[in-house]
Amino acid sequence: MRFHVNLCAGLCLALTLLNSPAVAIPVAGQPAATPVERSTTDHSKLDLLKGPFKSGPEVTKACLTCHNTAGHQVMKSVHWTWETKSPTTGKMLGKKWAANNFCGSPLSNEPRCTSCHAGYGWTDQGFDFTNQDNVDCLACHDTTGTYKKFGTNAGHPLYADREFEPMEGPPGKKPFKAPDLTKIAQHVGQPGRANCGACHFSGGGGDGVKHGDLDSSLKTPSRELDVHMAKDGADMACSDCHTFNAHQPSGSRYAATARDPHGIDLPKDDRNRATCESCHGFEPHRQAKLNAHTAKVACQTCHIPEFARGGIPTKMLWDWSTAGKMGADGKPLFIKDEHGHLTYSAAKGDFSYGENVRPEYKWYNGTVQQVTITDKLEAYIATDGVLELNRIEGSAGDPSSRIWPFKVMRGKQAYDPVNDTLVVNHVFGDDDTALWKNYDYAKSIRAGMEYAGLPYSGEFGFIETRMNWFITHMVAPKEKAVPCAECHTRDATGRLAKIEGIYLPGRDRNPWIDLFGGLAIVGAIGGGLIHGLARILTRRQENKQ
Amino acid sequence: MSTQRIYIYKRYERFWHWSQALLIIGMMISGFEIHGSYELIGFAKAVRLHTLAAWTLLTLWAFTIFWQFTTGEWRQYIPSLKNVLAMVNYYLIGIFRNAPHPFRKSTVQKHNPLQRLAYLALLAVISPLIWVSGLLYLFYGDWQHLGIDTYLNLEWVAVAHTLGAFLITAFFFIHVYLTTTGHTVFAHIKAMLTGWEEVDGDDGAH
Numbered sequence: 001m002r003f004h005v006n007l008c009a010g011l012c013l014a015l016t017l018l019n020s021p022a023v024a025i026p027v028a029g030q031p032a033a034t035p036v037e038r039s040t041t042d043h044s045k046l047d048l049l050k051g052p053f054k055s056g057p058e059v060t061k062a063c064l065t066c067h068n069t070a071g072h073q074v075m076k077s078v079h080w081t082w083e084t085k086s087p088t089t090g091k092m093l094g095k096k097w098a099a100n101n102f103c104g105s106p107l108s109n110e111p112r113c114t115s116c117h118a119g120y121g122w123t124d125q126g127f128d129f130t131n132q133d134n135v136d137c138l139a140c141h142d143t144t145g146t147y148k149k150f151g152t153n154a155g156h157p158l159y160a161d162r163e164f165e166p167m168e169g170p171p172g173k174k175p176f177k178a179p180d181l182t183k184i185a186q187h188v189g190q191p192g193r194a195n196c197g198a199c200h201f202s203g204g205g206g207d208g209v210k211h212g213d214l215d216s217s218l219k220t221p222s223r224e225l226d227v228h229m230a231k232d233g234a235d236m237a238c239s240d241c242h243t244f245n246a247h248q249p250s251g252s253r254y255a256a257t258a259r260d261p262h263g264i265d266l267p268k269d270d271r272n273r274a275t276c277e278s279c280h281g282f283e284p285h286r287q288a289k290l291n292a293h294t295a296k297v298a299c300q301t302c303h304i305p306e307f308a309r310g311g312i313p314t315k316m317l318w319d320w321s322t323a324g325k326m327g328a329d330g331k332p333l334f335i336k337d338e339h340g341h342l343t344y345s346a347a348k349g350d351f352s353y354g355e356n357v358r359p360e361y362k363w364y365n366g367t368v369q370q371v372t373i374t375d376k377l378e379a380y381i382a383t384d385g386v387l388e389l390n391r392i393e394g395s396a397g398d399p400s401s402r403i404w405p406f407k408v409m410r411g412k413q414a415y416d417p418v419n420d421t422l423v424v425n426h427v428f429g430d431d432d433t434a435l436w437k438n439y440d441y442a443k444s445i446r447a448g449m450e451y452a453g454l455p456y457s458g459e460f461g462f463i464e465t466r467m468n469w470f471i472t473h474m475v476a477p478k479e480k481a482v483p484c485a486e487c488h489t490r491d492a493t494g495r496l497a498k499i500e501g502i503y504l505p506g507r508d509r510n511p512w513i514d515l516f517g518g519l520a521i522v523g524a525i526g527g528g529l530i531h532g533l534a535r536i537l538t539r540r541q542e543n544k545q
Numbered sequence: 546m547s548t549q550r551i552y553i554y555k556r557y558e559r560f561w562h563w564s565q566a567l568l569i570i571g572m573m574i575s576g577f578e579i580h581g582s583y584e585l586i587g588f589a590k591a592v593r594l595h596t597l598a599a600w601t602l603l604t605l606w607a608f609t610i611f612w613q614f615t616t617g618e619w620r621q622y623i624p625s626l627k628n629v630l631a632m633v634n635y636y637l638i639g640i641f642r643n644a645p646h647p648f649r650k651s652t653v654q655k656h657n658p659l660q661r662l663a664y665l666a667l668l669a670v671i672s673p674l675i676w677v678s679g680l681l682y683l684f685y686g687d688w689q690h691l692g693i694d695t696y697l698n699l700e701w702v703a704v705a706h707t708l709g710a711f712l713i714t715a716f717f718f719i720h721v722y723l724t725t726t727g728h729t730v731f732a733h734i735k736a737m738l739t740g741w742e743e744v745d746g747d748d749g750a751h
Contacts, residue, residue: 288686289592289596289683289686291686292685292686292687293686295686295689483587483588483589484587484588484589484592485584485587485588485589488579488581488588489581489588490581502699503698503699503700503703505579505580505581505703506579506580506581506588507581508700508703509580509581509704509707510700510704510707513704513707513708513711514707516708516711517707517708517710517711517712517714517715518711520711520712520714520715521711521714521715521718523715524714524715524716524717524718524719524722525718527722528718528719528721528722531636531722532722532725534641535640535641535726538641538642538643539643542643
């Protein structure tokens with residue numbers, strides 16, 4: 001049986017790799033020596049790609065000449081629409097709607113936020129989502145590593161070199177180079193870790209900020225950091241698990257597969273390998289006792305002992321309420337810690353960071369009650385008074401739930417206390433209302449809400465919020481998995497000390513049975529001692545007589 | 546008082562006894578670590594040791610049950626209430642007055658009446674409690690597959706197993722103490738090692 005499991009997983013992996021044009025096929029146990037070019041097309045030899053290309057959309061037009069359905073495929077994907085219907089709650093989510101406690105809403109801040117849109121030119125609500133020439137092919141398919149969407153150009157890269165002074169960086173202008181679009185267009189291929197990472201490693205406004213288990217250390221991770229993506233591990237790319245079908249990615253934060261009832265996915269199946277079971281099956285361990293854990297415990301819970309392990313800290317707290325302070329020089333205040341990470345930004349408030357963070361654990365069945373920017377907040381306030389931006393559903397009694405690890409992001413952010421909603425905060429823009437230019441919340445929130453067309457009472461306050469980011473990347477090698485005793489312990493600091501609804505051996509006990517049993521043992525030993533002592537004493541008396 | 550040596554514990558019986566003793570001691574130590582009572586060799590190792598010892602003991606019992614039936618030794622465990630009071634009386638009073646032991650061991654009657662009752666309790670109550678709960682505990686991962694997950698819950702199984710563990714541990718200490726009540730403190734242990742026991746009187750062997 002084990003042999004079959006291994007064989008299937010191996011075939012599965014091999015087939016994926018065969019579908020990728022420019023990947024090395026690793027031989028089991030040793031990394032491949034040189035990458036084998038597997039594509040049937042050498043793009044650098046195509047007349048269509050001779051260029052020169054002066055803009056992103058020009059390149060896209062050339063791509064679509066041959067790949068004539070690709071544009072429409074991309075335009076159906078969440079990478080383009082930034083909205084998606086939750087399959088569990090039916091609610092419209094995605095960046096357009098879902099609230100988080102990082103940057104807030106892209107609305108009214110488009111040119112900045114859409115630097116991670118899989119398209120060009122989403123500068124405002126007038127963006128044409130039906131024009132396939134605006135699809136950005138290169139962000140995902142550049143293999144040179146030189147393509148870069150500029151941070152404030154609504155998804156466009158630079159088309160000419162320029163100098164720019166980053167808001168929170170050291171004073172002074174820094175030169176930024178325009179990428180060579182012609183060269184890049186001639187060197188396209190399957191997305192690698194760095195392509196996805198360009199946006200997904202920097203969610204929340206910087207390297208490692210948002211997820212905790214995704215940061216630039218995963219471009220070339222050590223085996224210890226990520227056993228799947230390490231060169232001396234499986235050397236896999238993101239899309240080996242997050243399989244794409246007609247440009248639709250699999251694996252969603254809004255609808256995770258908390259328990260995969262399907263198991264190993266063969267090419268004839270749904271081509272969704274975004275679960276561990278897709279390759280590892282249901283019985284991945286040699287020890288039956290460990291396999292038995294998978295009914296209640298997600299693989300990630302044991303196999304990702306800590307997140308932010310690659311030397312890049314992740315944000316654990318973001319307090320927007322303190323933004324706007326000016327330094328002694330009258331200029332916006334920015335304070336950095338000894339590692340160069342901002343701890344205070346006049347534009348964003350106070351931050352705290354974490355590295356090698358032990359996750360928090362919760363029952364999770366794949367359903368997330370996500371707050372959107374139009375929701376009344378009352379229903380989402382947790383028992384401790386904190387607004388739970390994405391409540392995780394699940395319990396011990398729910399057969400589709402398992403114990404999952406989470407990064408719990410804490411924050412304080414603006415809301416409308418009268419209408420009981422969150423607000424759209426207009427932070428970015430060269431105008432007289434943007435927060436990052438004027439440092440005035442009254443103006444920036446009014447402008448944001450007006451732009452979004454949402455009701456606003458004119459009053460704002462700050463509300464404490466919490467958000468659950470499930471941890472699923474940075475899988476450690478098996479020898480670094482969480483040791484049993486970190487959960488199976490009576491210690492209040494045990495990893496699963498707060499998990500309710502199950503009997504956890506080593507943590508739980510019946511105090512009455514323990515009391516009775518303890519007395520029985522003490523009685524047995526004590527009885528023996530007293531009886532024996534009496535024998536010795538009576539024997540002695542007899543000897544005297 | 547005349548004494549006489551009889552060969553009372555046969556080779557397999559001694560092998561069974563001491564290997565079982567070793568396994569049970571190992572299971573007590575690892576079991577209470579799994580229970581969370583203390584930290585000694587680590588939870589993971591304790592679980593492995595406990596499981597390995599359980600399977601070894603089950604195998605040993607399979608051989609032992611075969612041995613009991615083929616040799617007829619199983620009769621040693623048939624309880625009898627006769628002379629139980631005499632035994633209780635001896636342990637409570639007689640033993641301090643150097644009174645003669647009311648029971649004489651023989652090859653057909655190795656266990657005194659109180660011992661028979663104690664071993665019966667062990668076999669009929671503690672042992673099923675431990676083994677049934679222990680095997681269910683061990684095969685927890687297969688409950689669903691076996692269709693028994695709706696009738697059971699891990700807490701009951703674990704608590705039953707823990708109760709059994711406490712009982713056998715108490716039994717263990719009493720058992721060890723009672724080995725010192727022979728002619729000399731180590732007489733019984735010596736007999737269990739060599740097989741030869743010194744018994745009173747001249748009609749010990751039949």
